Amino acid sequence: MKNERKNMIFIDACFGKKTPYTPVWMMRQAGRYLPEYMEIRKKVGNFLDMTKNPEIAAEVTIQPVRRLNVDAAILFSDILNLPMEMGLPLRFEKGVGPVFEKTIDNEEDIEKLDSNADKKISYVYEAVKLIRAELDREKALIGFAGSPWTIATYMVEGRGSKQYAKIKKIVYTNPMMLHRLLAFNTKETIEYLSSQIEAGANAVMVFDSWGGALERDKFFEFSWNYMKTIAKEIKEKYPDVPVILFSKGVGLYMSDMDGEFDVLGVDWNTPIDYALGIFKDNYTLQGNMEPTRLYSKSATKEAVEKIASVMKGHRHIFNLGHGILPDVPVENAKYFVDLCKEITAK
Numbered sequence: 001m002k003n004e005r006k007n008m009i010f011i012d013a014c015f016g017k018k019t020p021y022t023p024v025w026m027m028r029q030a031g032r033y034l035p036e037y038m039e040i041r042k043k044v045g046n047f048l049d050m051t052k053n054p055e056i057a058a059e060v061t062i063q064p065v066r067r068l069n070v071d072a073a074i075l076f077s078d079i080l081n082l083p084m085e086m087g088l089p090l091r092f093e094k095g096v097g098p099v100f101e102k103t104i105d106n107e108e109d110i111e112k113l114d115s116n117a118d119k120k121i122s123y124v125y126e127a128v129k130l131i132r133a134e135l136d137r138e139k140a141l142i143g144f145a146g147s148p149w150t151i152a153t154y155m156v157e158g159r160g161s162k163q164y165a166k167i168k169k170i171v172y173t174n175p176m177m178l179h180r181l182l183a184f185n186t187k188e189t190i191e192y193l194s195s196q197i198e199a200g201a202n203a204v205m206v207f208d209s210w211g212g213a214l215e216r217d218k219f220f221e222f223s224w225n226y227m228k229t230i231a232k233e234i235k236e237k238y239p240d241v242p243v244i245l246f247s248k249g250v251g252l253y254m255s256d257m258d259g260e261f262d263v264l265g266v267d268w269n270t271p272i273d274y275a276l277g278i279f280k281d282n283y284t285l286q287g288n289m290e291p292t293r294l295y296s297k298s299a300t301k302e303a304v305e306k307i308a309s310v311m312k313g314h315r316h317i318f319n320l321g322h323g324i325l326p327d328v329p330v331e332n333a334k335y336f337v338d339l340c341k342e343i344t345a346k
């Protein structure tokens with residue numbers, strides 16, 4: 001049963017194999033735009049409690065597959081569950097987003113972090129097992145984690161930030177301390193993703209939402225290098241499991257991006273023809289419709305046609321260029337998914 005990947009179009013596309021059409025899924029596809037998600041959330045009352053309950057996490061993961069017939073499910077969880085299990089209490093505040101009550105301020109704080117986080121988070125592995133048992137065999141299950149840098153931004157800043165002044169001050173005044181934290185996060189993340197794969201995840205994705213907060217050299221030093229380490233170690237252990245890397249806001253740094261991964265997520269700020277020009281078919285490119293286009297079917301059609309024509313004959317997985325917004329009509333999301341498949345059908 002484990003990691004059986006027969007007839008998974010999504011997995012074939014990750015490896016650049018020919019597929020009957022270009023597979024499609026959406027970042028944040030398990031979430032608030034779905035009435036069936038809101039119904040469960042109302043009952044449970046709290047997002048974090050949903051992520052800690054394997055039955056509920058499994059159900060919510062599968063909802064968008066049922067509703068939209070996307071080619072991959074992505075585990076319902078959050079990139080901040082892992083740092084939470086390292087010993088930083090987390091809450092989600094309405095209108096603010098995630099908030100860590102305790103932050104990493106100095107070396108002692110790093111020392112206190114719990115290196116059993118990857119074991120304490122076993123509710124995620126339980127969810128993965130349940131999902132894999134229930135999900136159609138042709139649908140891939142994507143496990144994920146935040147990048148060491150992106151989770152560090154939350155661990156240091158305590159919440160989302162506009163300037164990242166606190167962590168960037170450390171970049172320039174105490175880089176060794178930050179490297180210690182990033183090395184810790186990297187080790188935990190490799191364990192975390194490995195356990196998700198052992199539980200049945202068919203691919204893994206690393207989300208680096210705040211890579212773009214760094215200038216070029218610092219991005220490679222503090223974010224990309226650690227993502228590369230994760231990819232390399234996962235590929236060494238699990239060569240048959242595709243690794244997807246996604247950094248947001250770093251299109252202009254792409255020419256220097258390399259590593260042992262299979263799929264590169266392209267954000268919506270980066271024209272996909274520009275990314276294709278750089279990478280050719282060395283990686284599968286995943287993306288990258290502007291998510292706000294989903295408010296309009298004609299705007300969606302325009303982008304899907306353009307992306308499909310650029311990527312025709314090349315390694316591609318359709319997706320948005322960042323997460324779907326909570327008030328997008330479900331009907332439009334369905335239109336996007338159907339259209340991607342229809343236009344690329346061979």
Ligand SMILES: Cc1c2[nH]c(c1CCC(=O)O)Cc1[nH]c(c(CCC(=O)O)c1C)Cc1[nH]c(c(CCC(=O)O)c1C)Cc1[nH]c(c(C)c1CCC(=O)O)C2
Binds near residue numbers: 028074097
């Ligand atoms: C930065 C980041 C986070 N979480 C994540 C990232 C990286 C991707 C990105 O850049 O969007 C990743 C994430 N978060 C969630 C998933 C689940 C799988 C999926 O459907 O993509 C994934 C892959 C669920 C979620 N994570 C969150 C929700 C909304 C929770 C709710 O209110 O029901 C979901 C479904 C909450 C969350 N989680 C986070 C924030 C900033 C917020 C609040 C903002 C918001 O409300 O959208 C941190």
